[in-house]
Each structure stands twice: as structure tokens, then as C-alpha cells.
Amino acid sequence: xxxxxxxxxxxxxxxxxxxxxxxxxxxxxxxxxxxxxxxxxxxxxxxxxxxxxxxxxxxxxxxxxxxxxxxxxxxxxxxxxxxxxxxxxxxxxxxxxxxxxxxxxxxxxxxxxxxxxxxxxxxxxxxxxxxxxxxxxxxxxxxxxxxxxxxxxxxxxxxxxxxxxxxxxxxxxxxxxxxxxxxxxxxxxxxxxxxxxxxxxxxxxxxxxxxxxxxxxxxxxxxx
Numbered sequence: 001x002x003x004x005x006x007x008x009x010x011x012x013x014x015x016x017x018x019x020x021x022x023x024x025x026x027x028x029x030x031x032x033x034x035x036x037x038x039x040x041x042x043x044x045x046x047x048x049x050x051x052x053x054x055x056x057x058x059x060x061x062x063x064x065x066x067x068x069x070x071x072x073x074x075x076x077x078x079x080x081x082x083x084x085x086x087x088x089x090x091x092x093x094x095x096x097x098x099x100x101x102x103x104x105x106x107x108x109x110x111x112x113x114x115x116x117x118x119x120x121x122x123x124x125x126x127x128x129x130x131x132x133x134x135x136x137x138x139x140x141x142x143x144x145x146x147x148x149x150x151x152x153x154x155x156x157x158x159x160x161x162x163x164x165x166x167x168x169x170x171x172x173x174x175x176x177x178x179x180x181x182x183x184x185x186x187x188x189x190x191x192x193x194x195x196x197x198x199x200x201x202x203x204x205x206x207x208x209x210x211x212x213x214x215x216x217x218x219x220x221x222x223x224x
Contacts, residue, residue: 058207
């Protein structure tokens with residue numbers, strides 16, 4: 001299989017399922033190799049319903065009708081990648097499917113892809129202790145991966161569909177505190193420092209119109 005185009009979004013389905021799991025093989029397709037030779041990458045990771053694709057589309061197409069974006073968005077079972085300029089930094093923005101096999105394969109490909117930063121999206125609708133434990137474990141594996149020693153991390157607590165600060169600020173803050181505590185986000189900040197690990201609460205459907213997200217991405221891009 002190879003990379004194909006869907007509108008202006010390049011969809012990469014260059015994956016091979018083996019008895020050891022799903023593997024990304026970028027070298028067997030010339031177009032894929034060309035993509036990988038471009039600027040450093042930012043991965044958008046998270047669970048299957050966290051809001052990764054909406055965030056990806058909202059960043060790439062900031063003036064698109066969000067109702068159209070939401071209506072066509074469905075769980076991503078492959079990869080989307082698009083060149084993007086974020087605060088004068090040329091990057092490749094990747095929307096990585098939430099299936100753990102795809103995520104694990106992309107992490108294993110860190111030695112082939114120059115990843116500058118990882119944005120990890122967590123829905124504030126997620127209250128299952130088991131699911132939050134899985135999210136924390138995935139974050140820990142990412143942070144501690146030997147190939148991720150120089151990568152920056154931004155965790156986005158996605159308020160889309162959940163309590164918002166205007167309608168119910170107390171409930172929104174309580175939910176945020178639970179997620180921060182359960183995901184051990186402060187522990188990760190203590191481990192890596194605030195220059196490499198940060199989190200923010202934002203509505204992904206607003207994209208860079210959300211001031212929290214805009215500020216967090218600016219810090220991600222501008223800090224050395």
C-alpha cells in the first residue's frame with residue numbers, strides 16, 4: 001500500500017501487519033520517503049475519540065466551517081500528514097490514528113522520522129478510571145522512550161462536548177484537576193521540565209482561536 005491524497009490532506013497507509021504487530025515501512029514507497037525528508041514533524045496522538053482529527057483539520061484549515069469538519073470526521077485508522085508553518089517554523093503535522101497498534105508503530109519509527117514535538121489529546125469527557133490509566137501508561141511510554149529524549153510534549157485536555165468554563169466553571173475545573181492528577185501531568189513536568197512538557201485545556205473545534213491552545217502551540221514552536 002502507499003500514500004494517497006484526499007483533498008489537500010495526504011493519507012499515509014503504508015503499514016504492514018506482522019506477527020509482532022503493525023509496522024510502518026517508509027522506505028518501500030518513494031513518495032513516502034520524500035515526505036519523511038521534509039521538515040521536522042509534530043505528531044498528534046491520543047485515544048480513538050479524543051478529538052485528534054478535528055484538531056488537525058482545524059489547524060490546517062482554520063477558516064473552514066467547523067460543522068463540516070465535525071460531520072466528516074470519523075475514527076482515523078491510518079495516518080494523515082500535511083506540511084504546515086507554525087509561527088515561522090516549517091513542520092509536518094501528523095494526525096495519527098488512535099488504535100494502539102498504529103501509535104506503537106509510529107513511536108517505533110522515531111528513528112526514521114525527525115519528530116520535534118508530540119501533541120497528546122485527552123477528551124475531558126473521558127472519566128473511566130481504566131481508560132485514564134491506559135492514557136497515563138501511554139504517556140509514560142512516550143516520555144520514557146529512548147528515541148524521545150529531545151522531543152517536546154503538549155497534552156491538550158479537550159473540552160469539546162464537555163463542561164466549559166463559561167457554563168459551569170466549577171465543574172470544568174474539577175474535571176481538569178481530576179485529569180491532571182490521574183494522568184500524573186505534574187510528575188511529567190517535574191521529570192522533563194516545563195520547557196519540554198506542558199499541558200493546556202482547550203476546545204479543539206476552535207483550533208488556534210482558542211487562546212490557551214494558541215499560546216501553548218506558540219511556546220511549543222518558539223522555545224528552543
